[in-house]
Amino acid sequence: DAGITQSPRYKITETGRQVTLMCHQTWSHSYMFWYRQDLGHGLRLIYYSAAADITDKGEVPDGYVVSRSKTENFPLTLESATRSQTSVYFCASTPANGNQPQHFGDGTRLSIL
């Protein structure tokens, strides 16, 4: 199906573990984004990518790693999860940054115990 999909939808893990959240889009959009959503903060940008093999930090990148070896995939890795990274994570894509809407995935609810 066309669109943007995130997996898993829900994840529970323990502090110190590595966890990877997946994001896949079928539109061949150039730009992809990872956000976290926490009460009182709205959406905050973690990392974004303008094209394959091009990534850049957002507002809250510490503790996260991304890669973009293919245009359609943009995985987000927490190398050593901490409780403060418990959040809802959204992936988004857009064909052109700034003057086109972003299309969002359904989100991944991540709990770190």
Added chain:
Amino acid sequence: KNEVEQSPQNLTAQEGEFITINCSYSVGISALHWLQQHPGGGIVSLFMLSSGKKKHGRLIATINIQEKHSSLHITASHPRDSAVYICAVSGNQFYFGTGTSLTVIP
């Protein structure tokens, strides 16, 4: 300092009421976006506008570039309109408001 401010934070309305959600921003923008998020659900783009007004069904979005202000109006509100409405602006990057939680009571 938040680049995008929304008001009110929470809003409860009776079915059929006219609803207004406000958004002010402090940065230069290419466009302003209104997004909708249902409880436990994903985020959907409702409008993208850079001037004037747009209408889609019972939803109307307006923007005043000089005043750096936008409003989202819902006419004849319905319980299915209950959601969080998020204002975002885009220029070099996206900035998001913290959202307005709307509950429409039957």
